[in-house]
Amino acid sequence: MGFIQEPPRLGNQYDEDPALRALLARRLPADVRQAIKPELRELGHEVADWWPAQVAQHAVEPRHVPFDAWGNRIDTVELSDFWRRAPALAARWGLVAAGYEPRFGPHARVHQFALAYLFTASSEIYSCPLAMTDGAARCLIASGNRALVERAVPHLTSRDPATFWTSGQWMTETAGGSDVSNTGTVARPDGQGGWTLHGRKWFTSAIVSEMALTLARPEGAGAGGDALALYYVEPRGEDGRFRGLVIDRLKPKLGTRKLPTAEITLDGLPATLVGEPRHGVRQIAPMLNVTRLWNGIAAVSLLRRGYALALDYARRRRAFGRPLIEHPLHARTLATIACELEAGLELGFEVAALLGRVEHHPADRDAAALLRILTPVAKLATGRIAVAGLSEVVEAFGGAGYIEDTGIPTLLRDAQVLSIWEGTTNVLALDTLRALAQAGGPGIWRDAVERELAGLPAGMSGTRGSCATSPIARRRGSPPPARIERSSSPGLAGSR
Numbered sequence: 001m002g003f004i005q006e007p008p009r010l011g012n013q014y015d016e017d018p019a020l021r022a023l024l025a026r027r028l029p030a031d032v033r034q035a036i037k038p039e040l041r042e043l044g045h046e047v048a049d050w051w052p053a054q055v056a057q058h059a060v061e062p063r064h065v066p067f068d069a070w071g072n073r074i075d076t077v078e079l080s081d082f083w084r085r086a087p088a089l090a091a092r093w094g095l096v097a098a099g100y101e102p103r104f105g106p107h108a109r110v111h112q113f114a115l116a117y118l119f120t121a122s123s124e125i126y127s128c129p130l131a132m133t134d135g136a137a138r139c140l141i142a143s144g145n146r147a148l149v150e151r152a153v154p155h156l157t158s159r160d161p162a163t164f165w166t167s168g169q170w171m172t173e174t175a176g177g178s179d180v181s182n183t184g185t186v187a188r189p190d191g192q193g194g195w196t197l198h199g200r201k202w203f204t205s206a207i208v209s210e211m212a213l214t215l216a217r218p219e220g221a222g223a224g225g226d227a228l229a230l231y232y233v234e235p236r237g238e239d240g241r242f243r244g245l246v247i248d249r250l251k252p253k254l255g256t257r258k259l260p261t262a263e264i265t266l267d268g269l270p271a272t273l274v275g276e277p278r279h280g281v282r283q284i285a286p287m288l289n290v291t292r293l294w295n296g297i298a299a300v301s302l303l304r305r306g307y308a309l310a311l312d313y314a315r316r317r318r319a320f321g322r323p324l325i326e327h328p329l330h331a332r333t334l335a336t337i338a339c340e341l342e343a344g345l346e347l348g349f350e351v352a353a354l355l356g357r358v359e360h361h362p363a364d365r366d367a368a369a370l371l372r373i374l375t376p377v378a379k380l381a382t383g384r385i386a387v388a389g390l391s392e393v394v395e396a397f398g399g400a401g402y403i404e405d406t407g408i409p410t411l412l413r414d415a416q417v418l419s420i421w422e423g424t425t426n427v428l429a430l431d432t433l434r435a436l437a438q439a440g441g442p443g444i445w446r447d448a449v450e451r452e453l454a455g456l457p458a459g460m461s462g463t464r465g466s467c468a469t470s471p472i473a474r475r476r477g478s479p480p481p482a483r484i485e486r487s488s489s490p491g492l493a494g495s496r
């Protein structure tokens with residue numbers, strides 16, 4: 001027999017994730033934890049079950065069909081098997097709904113993001129439309145536009161596959177990705193109280209969604225970001241065809257290739273104004289903050305998948321006479337990934353917990369200010385941890401990690417977008433400064449850090465392990481963690 005390697009296997013992704021279970025034990029009351037445990041365990045099993053077929057179909061990408069055989073413009077998008085099943089799965093698991101249901105009060109968001117964390121790594125980035133759907137629901141509720149809330153929010157938060165909708169978030173244009181104030185799309189009154197949109201959107205993620213929120217400049221409103229307005233659109237008419245919208249092409253991307261991200265031209269798309277006909281950036285900000293949290297949870301989800309695979313592989317694969325996990329340097333590399341993964345997980349779920357608290361206790365102004373500060377911090381930190389950590393994961397597989405049909409490269413390519421979309425690291429660093437500049441910002445930040453340090457076991461608050469110089473210790477330029485006392489990750493014994 002030649003050179004045959006055993007592939008890594010995935011077990012139940014809830015049972016095999018002690019960091020998630022420890023986090024939920026700290027953050028949730030026992031009754032909530034007990035109530036959600038069966039569904040988390042079931043989802044942990046399902047996502048592991050989906051994975052081999054997803055790896056086998058790694059090369060299948062969405063396909064844009066602009067015309068039918070007879071020359072009619074149809075702009076259909078053919079999707080992967082999983083993407084066709086995903087809306088029903090998302091509704092059934094309540095991946096958006098769980099965040100809005102009253103039964104767990106302020107703990108709803110931790111519940112929802114525990115589901116999202118388990119789901120995302122096996123979602124072929126279907127988490128992207130779910131993030132935008134959640135963000136759109138939050139944004140419409142914040143707008144106070146009752147007609148639109150009644151029209152869309154029951155769909156966006158539905159558990160019924162027959163009524164569930166996803167939403168797009170169309171912001172990026174050729175003139176500006178980070179600098180949204182350059183938006184060139186124009187909104188024209190249609191003479192009947194509505195509007196039509198005219199322009200070009202350069203990145204529209206998940207063009208298959210039933211609705212979208214988008215920015216446009218009301219005709220004659222003048223230049224600059226303040227003159228933009230927020231619009232609600234349903235891009236398809238009753239016949240299921242796009243109206244006033246043409247797909248120019250699907251983007252050929254480095255990663256997230258299952259996600260049908262489109263360039264589109266709008267010419268007469270009917271639109272409804274969400275709020276006042278200006279301050280659109282301010283109005284869409286609630287959506288951005290929710291999608292940034294999803295981004296953070298996606299980052300730790302993808303890294304967790306890479307780590308789980310690398311850990312299993314290290315126990316099977318032998319080199320120099322013993323399993324990889326018994327080689328101290330390799331075990332140390334995995335320990336470093338686990339350490340930063342847990343740090344990212346804590347940060348992401350801190351934001352999820354804060355969001356739940358703020359939604360249920362709007363008068364808690366300190367929590368709201370901390371949420372505003374930590375959202376960009378968590379998004380930027382986890383995005384970079386995921387990219388650096390998944391690069392380590394690829395390397396931990398040796399040559400196999402570089403081969404497409406192992407499924408490992410997809411994890412790294414998908415992670416790379418997490419530090420780009422929804423605000424690059426530098427844009428978010430500036431956003432953090434803007435948030436800190438709010439009244440009381442620095443004090444609220446300092447108090448939060450001191451609270452966290454006070455909660456650490458004695459002697460740990462001064463530790464400068466690799467997590468202190470993240471991501472992945474600037475690719476291992478500094479020493480690995482001296483001790484990983486709180487880590488309950490399996491397989492780390494070799495590193496201690």
Ligand code: MFK
Pocket residue numbers: 125127128131132169170171172177178179180181205225226279281282283285286288289291292294295298421422423424427431
């Ligand atoms: C698996 C996970 C998937 C995740 C989902 C992926 C979906 C991807 C789809 C996409 O659409 S990706 C494109 C996303 N685009 C961005 O994230 C844009 C990045 N640029 C920024 O974030 C800029 O900071 C921003 C455009 C928001 C700044 O715009 P401006 O024109 O310079 O506005 P300005 O003056 O800074 O802010 C305008 C108002 O909004 C201010 O309020 P006031 O009018 O009351 O003064 C700001 O305080 C407010 N604001 C801005 N950012 C905010 C915010 N308020 C709350 N939270 C924020 N984050």
